Amino acid sequence: MKRYSAFAIAREATRYHSGWERAWRAPEPKTKYDVIIIGAGGHGLATAYYLGKNFGITNVAIIEKGWLGGGNTGRNTTIIRSNYLQDPSAAIYEKSRFLYETMSQDLNYNVMFSPRGVIMLAQTHHEVRGYQRTAHANALQGVPTEWINPQRVKELCPIINLEGPRYPVLGGLWQARGGTARHDAVAWGYARACSDMGMDVIQQCEVTNIRREGGKVVGVDTTKGAIDCDKLGIVVAGHSGDLANMAGFRLPLESVALQALVSEPIKPAMDVVIMANTVHGYLSQSDKGEMVIGGGTDGYNNYTQRGSFHHVEETVRALNETFPMLSRLKMLRQWGGIVDVTGDRSPILSKTPVEGIFVNCGWGTGGFKAIPGSGWAMAELVADGEPRELASAFGLERYQEGRFIDESVAAGVAH
Ligand SMILES: Cc1cc2nc3c(=O)[nH]c(=O)nc-3n(C[C@H](O)[C@H](O)[C@H](O)COP(=O)(O)OP(=O)(O)OC[C@H]3O[C@@H](n4cnc5c(N)ncnc54)[C@H](O)[C@@H]3O)c2cc1C
Numbered sequence: 001m002k003r004y005s006a007f008a009i010a011r012e013a014t015r016y017h018s019g020w021e022r023a024w025r026a027p028e029p030k031t032k033y034d035v036i037i038i039g040a041g042g043h044g045l046a047t048a049y050y051l052g053k054n055f056g057i058t059n060v061a062i063i064e065k066g067w068l069g070g071g072n073t074g075r076n077t078t079i080i081r082s083n084y085l086q087d088p089s090a091a092i093y094e095k096s097r098f099l100y101e102t103m104s105q106d107l108n109y110n111v112m113f114s115p116r117g118v119i120m121l122a123q124t125h126h127e128v129r130g131y132q133r134t135a136h137a138n139a140l141q142g143v144p145t146e147w148i149n150p151q152r153v154k155e156l157c158p159i160i161n162l163e164g165p166r167y168p169v170l171g172g173l174w175q176a177r178g179g180t181a182r183h184d185a186v187a188w189g190y191a192r193a194c195s196d197m198g199m200d201v202i203q204q205c206e207v208t209n210i211r212r213e214g215g216k217v218v219g220v221d222t223t224k225g226a227i228d229c230d231k232l233g234i235v236v237a238g239h240s241g242d243l244a245n246m247a248g249f250r251l252p253l254e255s256v257a258l259q260a261l262v263s264e265p266i267k268p269a270m271d272v273v274i275m276a277n278t279v280h281g282y283l284s285q286s287d288k289g290e291m292v293i294g295g296g297t298d299g300y301n302n303y304t305q306r307g308s309f310h311h312v313e314e315t316v317r318a319l320n321e322t323f324p325m326l327s328r329l330k331m332l333r334q335w336g337g338i339v340d341v342t343g344d345r346s347p348i349l350s351k352t353p354v355e356g357i358f359v360n361c362g363w364g365t366g367g368f369k370a371i372p373g374s375g376w377a378m379a380e381l382v383a384d385g386e387p388r389e390l391a392s393a394f395g396l397e398r399y400q401e402g403r404f405i406d407e408s409v410a411a412g413v414a415h
Helices: 006-013 042-055 087-101 103-107 125-141 150-156 183-196 237-247 309-322 324-328 368-384 389-394 397-401
Strands: 032-038 060-063 118-122 146-148 171-175 200-202 207-213 216-222 225-234 253-265 273-276 281-285 290-297 331-342 348-351 357-361
Touching: 032 042, 032 216, 042 060, 042 183, 042 357, 042 368, 060 183, 060 225, 087 103, 087 125, 087 368, 087 389, 103 183, 118 125, 118 150, 125 146, 125 171, 146 150, 150 171, 183 200, 183 368, 207 237, 225 237, 225 368, 237 253, 237 331, 237 357, 253 309, 273 309, 281 309, 290 309, 290 331, 309 324, 309 331, 348 368, 348 389, 357 368, 368 389
Parallel strands: 032 060, 032 225, 060 200, 118 273, 225 357
Antiparallel strands: 118 171, 146 171, 207 216, 216 225, 253 290, 253 331, 273 281, 281 290, 348 357
């Protein structure tokens, strides 16, 4: 595949852009692969990419029932940070943030990583204590974060109202190298790189059954026919429970809709990301100028994958207190995705009761930031059959052993 470069853009400009190749192939499935990954979201694609790049395993298919990135990967508010409390979480999220720094060069695809800084606002004394504790933990973990006072919050984000009618801003947890990236580009960049390595990204192909023989996986049935495999990665976020069901085991997950919306585009108004967990809403400004607004999860389990009016009202009301200028904006569109939430708000990267099947799920409301790190760790798990250091704490056995990785403070939105 030809590399993208400034020279290529100049060359194509002189010939009416007639020389660009398809970014990825659209193959029909083969009868057998070494590894099948179900789900062409960021995590599935990143898993496949690092299987190829780090282990030379390229006889891989990534099977997607819709279009690639059409699940949560293309629906999120793109916040990237690694300021988690527990050591295993800080390790995997920081690995991920670090990989985001050079992802555009690594994939030869501009993912528009923008480390503009993330503030998590503290608006109650409970949050002050929680975030100060996280800042201390991060210092020990080698993750640069800082507790900042309200004046510093105002300097970093002049449009904020520090004296909210219900909750004043008491300070914040600041991660200067957190930020955002273009979500579709992350999926597209990985897909292009996987395709370039000879892997098959198969869209519009739903897995309808998982075939096993003697406790071992042998293949999947799909809407494009049966496909055999030696190993299978289930990386389908909100649909993980369904796929586990097909394989004959259960996962400790709940699926629930999480919503977001954007305003009409305006001139640059803020150049940081703000998360306000008490009033509940989070905000950043896209390159197009839209204010990107994250809302909450539904209060009941569902697979609706759409937004709802009462959430918009709740989220906009909360953010209007903190950013009064938002009240003057028109909202353009809203949407929802199905997130997979675990009891301890930490992901699952694990072997399963079926030999050869591995799961990567439970990233809940915060897995976009984890895509490269999760793909890296999942590739290690699939290639070796055992987790290496990054994934070792995230196995399913922790729920039997009571060894939870409690991230309810860092997870960011009301669950
Ligand atoms: C509104 C919203 C805002 C969010 N904001 C943030 C944020 O700011 N920062 C952050 O870090 N995270 C955020 N997240 C969470 C983040 O989007 C997810 O954790 C992450 O994208 C999960 O990626 P994935 O690859 O695991 O799943 P997905 O991107 O959902 O991919 C899974 C894929 O599996 C496919 N699939 C399912 N079943 C089958 C089947 N039977 N056969 C074949 N394919 C199948 C689906 O079609 C889907 O494309 C947000 C999520 C939402 C919904």
